[in-house]
Amino acid sequence: MVSQVLSTILTVLAGIAAxxxxxxxxxxxxxxxxxxxxxxxxxxxxxxxAVAAIGVYLVYPTVITIINSFKSSDGSRFxxxxxxxxxxxxxxxxxxxxxxxxxxxxxxxxxIVVGLLVATLADRLTPRAEKAAKxxxxxxxxxxxxxxxxxxxxxxxxxxxxxxxxGLLNGIVTAFGHDPIPWLQQSTLHANSLLLMVMLLWGxxxxxxxxxxxxxxxxxxxxxxxxxLDGAGELRIFWRIIIPQIRGxxxxxxxxxxxxxxxxxxxxxxxxxxxxNTNVVGLExxxxxxxxxxxxxxxxxxxxxxxxxxxxxIYQIRxxxxxxxx
Amino acid sequence: xxxxxxxxxxxxxxxxxxxxxxxxxxxxxxxxxTKTITIWTSMDQPVIDGLKAQLDPRAKAQGITVxxxxxxxxxxxxxxKVQADDAPDIALMPQPGIIxxxxxxxxxxxxxxxxxxxxxxKSMTAGTLDVAKVNGKIYGLMVSMNVKGLVFYPKKAxxxxxxxxxxxxxxxxxxxxxxxxxxxxxWCLGIESGTATGWPATDWFExxxxxYGGVAKYNDWISHKIKFDSPLVRQAxxxxxxxxxxxxxxxxxxxxxxxxxxxxxxxxxxxxxPGCYMxxxxxxxxxxxxxxxxxxxxxEVGVFGxxxxxxxxxxxxxxGGDTASIYKDSPSARKVMKLLAATDLGxxxxxxxxxxxxxxxxxxxxxYPLKTTxxxxxxxxxxxxxxxxxxxxxxxAVGSGTFWKDMTAxxxxxxxxxxxxxxxxxxxxxx
Numbered sequence: 001m002v003s004q005v006l007s008t009i010l011t012v013l014a015g016i017a018a019x020x021x022x023x024x025x026x027x028x029x030x031x032x033x034x035x036x037x038x039x040x041x042x043x044x045x046x047x048x049x050a051v052a053a054i055g056v057y058l059v060y061p062t063v064i065t066i067i068n069s070f071k072s073s074d075g076s077r078f079x080x081x082x083x084x085x086x087x088x089x090x091x092x093x094x095x096x097x098x099x100x101x102x103x104x105x106x107x108x109x110x111x112i113v114v115g116l117l118v119a120t121l122a123d124r125l126t127p128r129a130e131k132a133a134k135x136x137x138x139x140x141x142x143x144x145x146x147x148x149x150x151x152x153x154x155x156x157x158x159x160x161x162x163x164x165x166x167g168l169l170n171g172i173v174t175a176f177g178h179d180p181i182p183w184l185q186q187s188t189l190h191a192n193s194l195l196l197m198v199m200l201l202w203g204x205x206x207x208x209x210x211x212x213x214x215x216x217x218x219x220x221x222x223x224x225x226x227x228x229l230d231g232a233g234e235l236r237i238f239w240r241i242i243i244p245q246i247r248g249x250x251x252x253x254x255x256x257x258x259x260x261x262x263x264x265x266x267x268x269x270x271x272x273x274x275x276x277n278t279n280v281v282g283l284e285x286x287x288x289x290x291x292x293x294x295x296x297x298x299x300x301x302x303x304x305x306x307x308x309x310x311x312x313x314i315y316q317i318r319x320x321x322x323x324x325x326x
Numbered sequence: 327x328x329x330x331x332x333x334x335x336x337x338x339x340x341x342x343x344x345x346x347x348x349x350x351x352x353x354x355x356x357x358x359x360t361k362t363i364t365i366w367t368s369m370d371q372p373v374i375d376g377l378k379a380q381l382d383p384r385a386k387a388q389g390i391t392v393x394x395x396x397x398x399x400x401x402x403x404x405x406x407k408v409q410a411d412d413a414p415d416i417a418l419m420p421q422p423g424i425i426x427x428x429x430x431x432x433x434x435x436x437x438x439x440x441x442x443x444x445x446x447x448k449s450m451t452a453g454t455l456d457v458a459k460v461n462g463k464i465y466g467l468m469v470s471m472n473v474k475g476l477v478f479y480p481k482k483a484x485x486x487x488x489x490x491x492x493x494x495x496x497x498x499x500x501x502x503x504x505x506x507x508x509x510x511x512x513w514c515l516g517i518e519s520g521t522a523t524g525w526p527a528t529d530w531f532e533x534x535x536x537x538y539g540g541v542a543k544y545n546d547w548i549s550h551k552i553k554f555d556s557p558l559v560r561q562a563x564x565x566x567x568x569x570x571x572x573x574x575x576x577x578x579x580x581x582x583x584x585x586x587x588x589x590x591x592x593x594x595x596x597x598x599x600p601g602c603y604m605x606x607x608x609x610x611x612x613x614x615x616x617x618x619x620x621x622x623x624x625x626e627v628g629v630f631g632x633x634x635x636x637x638x639x640x641x642x643x644x645x646g647g648d649t650a651s652i653y654k655d656s657p658s659a660r661k662v663m664k665l666l667a668a669t670d671l672g673x674x675x676x677x678x679x680x681x682x683x684x685x686x687x688x689x690x691x692x693x694y695p696l697k698t699t700x701x702x703x704x705x706x707x708x709x710x711x712x713x714x715x716x717x718x719x720x721x722x723a724v725g726s727g728t729f730w731k732d733m734t735a736x737x738x739x740x741x742x743x744x745x746x747x748x749x750x751x752x753x754x755x756x757x
Contacts, residue, residue, distance in 0.1 A: 073756075160578020160579075160582040180578075182582065182585035184585065185584055185738045269521060270521070273523060275523055275584075275735070276584070277740060287727065290406065291402070292723035292727050
C-alpha cells in the first residue's frame with residue numbers, strides 16, 4: 001500500500017518533471033536558432049507536444065477503431081461492412097438503437113424542463129428557502145452514477161407477493177393491497193427504460209438547474225419591470241422575455257446532457273445490464289468487448305456512436321463560438 | 327538564473343525518480359525470480375482465509391510471499407488486465423471458458439509440466455482436471471469446488487408433511503403436484519443477480535440436460551455439436567417450464583422469477599409457515615440463508631441432488647469451481663501452483679465452516695463440520711461423472727452473454743422459447 005502510494009506520487013512527479021524537461025529542451029533548441037527564426041518556431045514547439053498527445057490518445061485510437069470495425073471478431077482479417085450489416089440486421093441491436101434514441105429524445109428535454117421549472121420557482125422563494133431547495137435538487141450530482149443506480153435498485157426492487165417488500169415503490173403498491181410489480185421488467189411501451197431515465201433525470205437536473213438559474217438571474221430587472229408595467233402576465237413574461245434571453249444557456253445545457261446521454265452506460269449496467277429490452281449502445285459496446293470479445297462488433301458500435309455524436313459536437317463548438325463572439 | 331538551476335535540479339531528480347519507478351513496476355512483470363506472488367480470486371472471504379492459513383506458511387518456507395486479493399467481477403477485470411499486460415501471477419477463475427479463451431490466445435501457462443497430473447487424476451473428482459483443457463493441455467487446476475443441482479428443503483416442515491426425496495424426475499413432478507394439492511407452494515425460484523441476471527436459470531437447464539442426456543451429450547451441447555434448438559434442450563425446457571410456469575408452482579408466480587434475487591429467493595422456505603418447500607441451487611447457497619438458519623443448518627436444512635431421469639440410470643452431477651491458472655510465469659508462481667494442488671490444502675477452509683468443498687475425492691469427509699456439507703460433498707464424490715457448469719465453459723459470448731439474457735427474456739415473457747433458442751445459436755462465435 002505504502003509502496004503503491006509512493007510510486008504513484010513519484011510517477012506523477014516524474015511525469016511533471018519530464019514535461020518540464022521537454023519544454024526546457026525545446027526552449028533551448030529554439031533559443032539556439034538564429035534570431036528571427038526563434039520567434040517564428042517557438043509557438044509551434046510549445047503547441048507540438050499537446051498536438052502529439054491528442055494524436056496519440058485521441059486520433060490514433062479513433063483511426064484504429066475505425067479500421068477494427070471492418071475486421072472480424074478477433075481482428076484477424078478484414079470482413080468489409082459485415083459487422084455493420086450483421087449488427088443492424090439483428091432485431092436486438094435495432095431495439096438497442098431505438099432505446100438509445102428514446103434516451104436522447106427524452107432525457108435532455110426533461111432535464112431542461114424540470115431544471116427550468118425548479119430554477120424559476122426557486123427564484124421566487126426567500127433567499128434562504130431558495131438555497132435549501134437548490135441544495136436538495138443539486139445533491140444527487142455529488143453521487144456517482146454507479147452509486148445512485150445501486151440506491152435506485154431499491155426503488156424498483158420486487159419480492160414475490162406475500163413477502164416483505166424491500167423496494168419503496170412496491171412497498172407503496174402492496175400497502176394498497178395490490179400485488180407487487182416487477183418494475184424493471186415492464187417493457188411494454190419501454191416503461192422500464194423510462195423508469196431508468198427518471199434516475200438519470202434525478203441525477204442531472206441539478207446541473208441544468210444551476211446553469212439555468214444563473215442565466216435567469218442574469219435577465220435585467222428593468223426589462224422585467226417594464227414588461228410588468230405594460231401589463232404582461234407572468235407566463236407571458238416567462239415565454240416572451242426570459243426564455244429568449246437565456247436561449248444560449250438552454251442550448252449549452254441541452255447539448256451537454258445530450259452528449260452524456262449518448263454515452264450512457266453505468267446506470268443501465270447496474271440496474272438491468274440491458275435485460276428486459278433496456279439495452280443501449282454504450283452498454284452493448286462494453287458487453288461486446290468485454291463479455292463477447294467481439295472486437296469487430298465493439299468497434300463498429302463505437303464508430304456508429306461516433307458518426308452520431310460528431311455533428312452534435314460540431315454544432316456545440318459553433319454555438320459556443322457564436323456565444324463567445326456575441 | 328537561480329530559477330533555471332532549479333528547473334535543472336528538479337528535472338535531474340525526477341529523471342532519477344522515473345528510473346526508480348520504472349524499476350519497481352518492472353519487478354512485477356515476472357522476469358525471473360519474483361519472491362512475491364499475487365493471487366486474485368472472487369471466492370468468499372472465509373474460503374480465502376482458510377486457504378491462506380495453510381498456503382502462506384508453506385510458501386513462506388520456500389521464501390515466497392503470497393498476496394491474496396479478493397476481486398469482484400473478476401471475469402471482466404482479468405480480461406482487461408491481461409490486455410493491459412498487468413495480470414496477477416495467479417488467478418482463481420470461476421469461469422474456465424475465459425481461461426480457455428485466454429489460453430488459446432497464449433496468455434496462460436500450461437500446467438502439464440508444472441503439476442503431477444497422473445497423481446492428481448487419481449485424487450481428484452472425475453472430470454475436474456479437464457475443465458480448462460485446450461488442445462490436450464491443462465491450463466487450470468480446480469482448487470475449490472461447488473456442487474450444483476441440489477434441492478434444498480426446510481427439513482422440519484418437509485418431514486412433518488411426510489414428503490421424501492424423489493428418485494427420478496417423474497417423482498419430482500409428482501412431489502410438486504402433491505405439495506400443491508396440500509394447499510402449499512412447492513418451489514421458490516429467483517434468477518436476479520445484478521449484471522449476471524439469468525445464470526440461475528442456465529443452471530436449471532444444464533442440470534436437466536445433464537440428467538436427460540448424460541455427460542457425453544452434455545459435452546456435445548456445451549461445445550455446440552448439439553444445438554440449443556434441439557430435442558434435448560427442448561426436453562429440458564419442457565421440464566423447466568412444467569415446474570416454473572405452472573400456476574401455483576412457484577412463490578410469486580412466473581412474473582416474479584426474473585426480479586427475485588437468487589441469494590434470498592430461497593429464504594421464504596424458513597418462514598414459520600414455509601413460503602415454499604424446495605429451492606434448487608448450488609452448494610454455496612447455504613451461505614445466503616438467514617443467519618438463524620445458518621446457525622442450525624443441520625437441523626433446519628435438508629438437501630437432495632436433482633434426481634436422474636430414470637431409476638438407477640446414469641446420474642452425473644454438475645458443479646462449478648474456482649480454477650487456478652498462471653498468468654505470469656515464474657519459478658515462484660509454479661511453486662505456489664504445486665502448493666495449491668495439495669489435497670490437505672483445504673483442511674482449514676473446510677473446518678472453519680466456510681462454503682469450501684474440496685475437489686479431491688480423497689479429502690476426508692470428516693473434515694467438514696456439518697452433515698449438510700458432508701452430504702453435498704458425497705453427492706459429488708459418488709457421482710457417475712462430473713460436468714462443469716456449462717455456461718461457464720461455453721464461449722463467453724454465449725455462456726455469460728446470450729444464454730443468460732435470452733433465458734431471462736423467455737422466463738419474463740419477452741421472448742418465445744423458439745426465439746430464445748435461435749438467438750443463442752446465432753450468437754455462437756464462428757470457428
